[in-house]
Amino acid sequence: MDKIAEPSEVSLKEIVTKVKKGLTYLISRWKPIVAFGIVGAALGLTYAIIKKPTYKAVCTFVLEDGSKSGGLGQYAGLASLAGIDLGSSGGGGIFKGDNIIELYKSRLMLEKTLLSEVTIAGKKQLLIDRYIEFNQLRKVWKQKDHIDTISFRGATDKFTRSQDSIISTIVEVFNKKLLTVDKLDKKLSIIVVQVESEDELFAQSFNLKLVETVNNFYSVTKTKKSDQNVTVLQRQADSVKAVLNNSINGVASAIDANPNANPQLLILKAPSQRKQVDVQASTAIYAEIVKNLELSKISLRQDVPLIQIIDEPVLPLLKTKVGKLKGIILGGLLGAFLSSTFLLTRKIFDKILS
Structure with missing residues (x-):
């Protein structure tokens, strides 16, 4: 039975020899x-000149959930007997863990x-109108879809398909390119929100x-259940x-009706x-x-999350721009690399086909 031939191993010497041949070529x-390097350098310079700078607006804040402490837990059992839910489980619900980060991207x-x-440079306008304006989207829509006069004011439930x-397209652009939301450290509760844009005022x-929008929504949703409990109990109270005031007035009226009732006639005392x-x-x-109302108010106060802004984006924002020298160097290196790769690839194919 013939032995199967083992593939020959490429020695280090052969590799070095092939590399030398490639470099020589x-x-x-x-x-x-x-020539390609010069072309690449020229393109890199052109890109650096044409490309607009981008601005990064960064906001950091600390988030502390209003989870239930042990102090309220001792009252939760008593309150539950009266049909009052104080949420003693202390669960974070839909906002547990990193879900708050996904909420920002929703x-x-x-x-x-x-x-x-918002007011930008003394002018009130919708943020979406500002975005459309500096991206010159209405010019594109006028040529393509003839919807350059479209407006985004009014009730969202009456918006057209267009x-x-x-809005869906712009949201997708934000999630892919312009918006970054993450924790400063996985062990900390400090969240960083970064928006990148070619318009500095828009980014800020x-x-x-x-x-502001997400944190308000978070707080309202987080305390919604406790707030409903307080509202119901306040209405009952x-x-x-x-009823109690009416009963007190009724006692007084009954006594006034028979101020000097005959002690022998007990029926006269029955109404009072x-x-x-x-x-x-x-x-x-x-x-x-x-009592249950006050416990629910305590629960509501403990449900309110602490959201403290640490750093807000202030002007001037961090500016990112490709410098001319950097564009020339990167473009030249990229042009030389691509041309070298093309030449080596063509040589290898020519050798295989020959």
Whole structure:
């Protein structure tokens, strides 16, 4: 039985020899490589001149959830007997972990921010209109779709298909290129929101408005359940208090009706005694509701998350621009590399086909 031939191993000497041959070949073709390098340098210079600078607006803030502490836990069991949910589990719900970061990238938050009206350079305008303006999108729409007069004011639920499509496209651009949201450190609760744009004032305004919009939505949603408990209990307390006041007035009216009732006629005392029973029952109920109301208010205060801005984007923003010298060097190196790769590849194919 014949042995299977093992593939020959390439020695280090052969590799060095092939590399030397390749370098020798490239040196012999230095003229086209230099020519492509010059072309690349020219293109790099052109790019550096034409390319507009970008500005980065960075905002950092610390987030601390209003999770339940042990102090409230001792009351949670008592409150649950009365049908009051104080949320003693302390879970973060939909905002647990890094979900707050994904909230920043959601269409809902970006759309609300884009449709917000801000004052930029003394002029009130929607952020989406500012974005469309400095990107000159209306010129493109006029030539292509004839929708250059489209407006984004009004109720979002009445937007047309074209309006929704434009917003979706802009949101996608933000998530892919312009918006970065991350934690400063995985062990810390410091979140960094960065917006990059060719318009410095837009980058600053959008960053500030996005942080405000998301953090307000976060706080309202986080405390919604506790707020509903407080509202229900407050309504019950007001209702029972009204009944209690009526019962107290009823006792007084019953006594006034028979101020000097004959002790022998007990039936004359029955109306006032019935009203007194109503007063005692209403007082007990009112006291219990007020106690649960105060516990729910404590729960609501503890649910409110602490959001403290550390750094806001201030003008002038961090500017990023490709310098002319950098463009020339990078363009020249890229042109020389691509031409060298092309020449070596063509030589290898010629050798294989020969």
